[in-house]
Amino acid sequence: MSVDVNMAEIAQLFVEESLEGLDTMESGLLNLDLGAADPETMNAIFRAAHSIKGGGATFGFTEISEFAHHVETLLDEMRRGERPVTRDAVDLLLQSVDCIRDMTGSLATGSVDTARAKELEVQLETMLRQKPGVGAAACGSGHAAGEAAATTDEARVADEADEAGAGWRIRFRPGPGIFKSRNDPLRMFRELEALGALDVKAVGAEDLDFESLDPEECRLGWDLVLHASADRETVEEVFAWVADECELELEPIPGIAADDGPASEKPPAQAESLPAAAKPAAAAAKGTAFSQETGSIRVNIDKVDALINLVGELVITQSMLSRYTGDFDFTQIEGLREGLTQLSRNTRELQESVMAIRMLPISFAFSRFPRLVRDTGNALGKKVELKLTGENTELDKTVLEKIGDPLVHLVRNSLDHGLETPEERVAAGKPETGVLELNAYHEGGNIVIEVIDDGAGIDKGKVLAKARERGLVAADEQLSDDRVNNLIFMAGFSTAEEISDLSGRGVGMDVVRRNIADLGGHVSVQSECGVGSKFTIRLPLTLAILDGQLVRVGKESYIVSLVSIVETIQVCADKVNQIAGESELFKLRDEYLPILRLHELFGIQADSARIDDGLLVVAEANGQRVGIFVDDLKEQQQVVIKSLEANYRQMRGISGATILGDGTVALILDVPGLIQLYCDRNGGVPHHTAAVA
């Protein structure tokens, strides 16, 4: 294992940790009560900034550590109560958090853009110079002290050239308590010896009274002569740890050995060698490409313990079952059956536990919203209260990473189009402050995420008019309220009268729907005019496992994701209409749905030729409902998704494959892909048409 690799890994850890720290800072800053900051929160924010600064410096990311230093200083004043927590300060700190996050993120590219940091640094410095409302005096004096110290240092540096000569006479009189802090004069002498020849003379030994001697106290002093061309600083450094509890006098021995060269040359060289030593680490760290989306995952130790326990149980079951591998007779069948039941339980639990390792709380996705809602609300001049519930609801890491953007879009949409301005709200008899809720909970094998606002709701008249104008709905078509609301997810639909800065990014709700569909999920909206809207996202907990329904067509079995199935029905032939002898439609309550005959699309043999011999699986994808005609339904089961592409290629209408209990492969149907395939074959877009009453 090479040093570089290790350093790079550790530096990567720093990146991950910093991003976490930045999240802590951000949520902490957002939760601060202006004027009366909670000390705990303040400390946590400060610590995060402090760690980023320290880590940044350690790993050689000086751009970050230098900038974080200013942030830390401001936070330090705030946490000490020397500076009030003002809105301006919090805003500046939040911007700084963003800036550090950008810089941290761009470590991957190797080039960090410091322009923004420089800008903010000026603002931070300006703020730091301004006299804070509280404890101004303390702050001022601090600065003065710092300057004074600097002056002394300079004076000393100036002296050195004259002073450093053949060596030093050192008078060292440690305090009696020096041993208590485990400081050993011998160690210091050894250090001095490393600089040059050292003569040591102990003083005060003659006064020692051995009767009353406390061996833990230091009663001796030393006079030392160091023959070395070390500068004062280097020598003092040796005693630095005990400077507060000793008398130390240094007297230079005049330079005799002039041919040693200018004595002052050595110290700078030595001083330089120290930071240089840190460079390999930094260089190694920088040389590696970082990515924020790391392949690693942090797992709670409880989850690992649970896994270990389960494996233990599995081992027990296995040993129990192995008893039956020898001479087996039928009296043992009951025991065998019991063992197999236990094995299947172990397996299921093990599967669940392993999946749980990939599960993370949705709070990771929710955490960005307090900030986003605050900023967006401010920009729009709207007052918004954000309520988060079910933040601990867990879902698969991959799903979690991918749901962020669609959620942001929905929240923006609610802020932009849903919630009204304070004036409008008051006029409508509502409280001035609007409420935006984000809920998450588990339901069956799914996670449900709701985005609820108490805003104006969807204007159905407007939506319908726009849909007709865009040709998405026929002029005379009658749609249920629910259908109208969900029209906003159709491609090419946008209700925004004018493209606003916030949600008019050329991305419509159709993209939100498609992204959620790509995760195997589904989004819908319920809305009441004047009362508000509720967007409901339903997602599978994981992408690796799917709750499937096995369907049979002829000799083949396929799997349909349960999430996409609305219902399964049997239709009478007289409920089916044929359009131009091609597309078949059937009437389901108030709408006509196209029938996809799977055997025709796939070119295989089916048992049922007549529509009433088989079943129609009503499935929905991208807001489009269709009836998939199959021979029969078989069992429902969880299946592990395998890629077809790994060894072959993508296939239309098929999203992957799985291996069934008997070892055979079954294909998983891709409902949106099937609909597309059907459209291409039938040369048109099947759209549900309202039944004429």
Added chain:
Amino acid sequence: MAATRKHMEELTQQAESGDAGGQYLTFMLAGEEYGVEILKVQEIKGWGTATPIPNTPDYVLGVLNLRGAVVPIIDLRKRFSLDSVPYGATTVVIVVKMSHEDQERTVGLVVDAVADVYRLESGEIQAPPDMGGAVHTEFVRGLATVEEKMVILLEVDCLIDFKNMHSSPSRSPDADKAQVEAIPEE
């Protein structure tokens, strides 16, 4: 031990240098003997029923479960437009690794029977004659004569078309990613 290693090195070198010489596994197909580079062969297994994949060329029999991986199976008789015969006791699946655009895939080839393993020097291999498109010469790496029989050496990587058939939104994880990323970030 040392000899074996040397041998392996030679083989590897040949494989890397694109030299056609090396060891070949041969099999029978409609009375002709064909050879595939042995380094490409992963295993040989008995024939088992594959799950058909709809809307694929007829030579793709379907997919099989190979220790948890889903592997496509190709009928080489159909691939070479030869007459089909019922699968018999000697029918085997030669599982080979195919490289295509930096991706290595595992594919099963159904052949009549496994024949032999030969070591061929590159000098013993002739370029395939131009047969005017009558035969799929793009699959043929070269011809060799072993014990006065002709052996047709195949270019394994070309036996199957991996190009994705469509560009409509796919369900594959990679495609998902691309699409999610298409949403502009704040």
Added chain:
Amino acid sequence: MQSVLVVDDSASIRSLITYVLEQAGYAVVVAEDGEAALEYARTNAVDLVLTDVNMPKLDGIGLTKALRELPHYRFVPLLVLTTESGTDKKMEGKAAGATGWIVKPVDPVQLVGTIRKVLS
């Protein structure tokens, strides 16, 4: 093998120090805050403690004080990690019973050198 207890709330700093010290031949035990370190120290002896100052739960100063009250830690070298600006922290650490300090950012070579000196 001499053992060092490293206390820091930052995982990356802990990893770095651990790596550097292990390379230098020390056995390293880590704790992520003062409380965890104290908990460990109550029942385990080490040859040296290296602690950060700013940490949640129990900070480095508090930890130093508490460790010095444990009989088996009275004479164990305790080093605090401070930032260059933290002169008052150095003194606070000293007052609490720390042997000395190591200035952050941690320079691997200097760190090993200092610990060697203290433990020699």
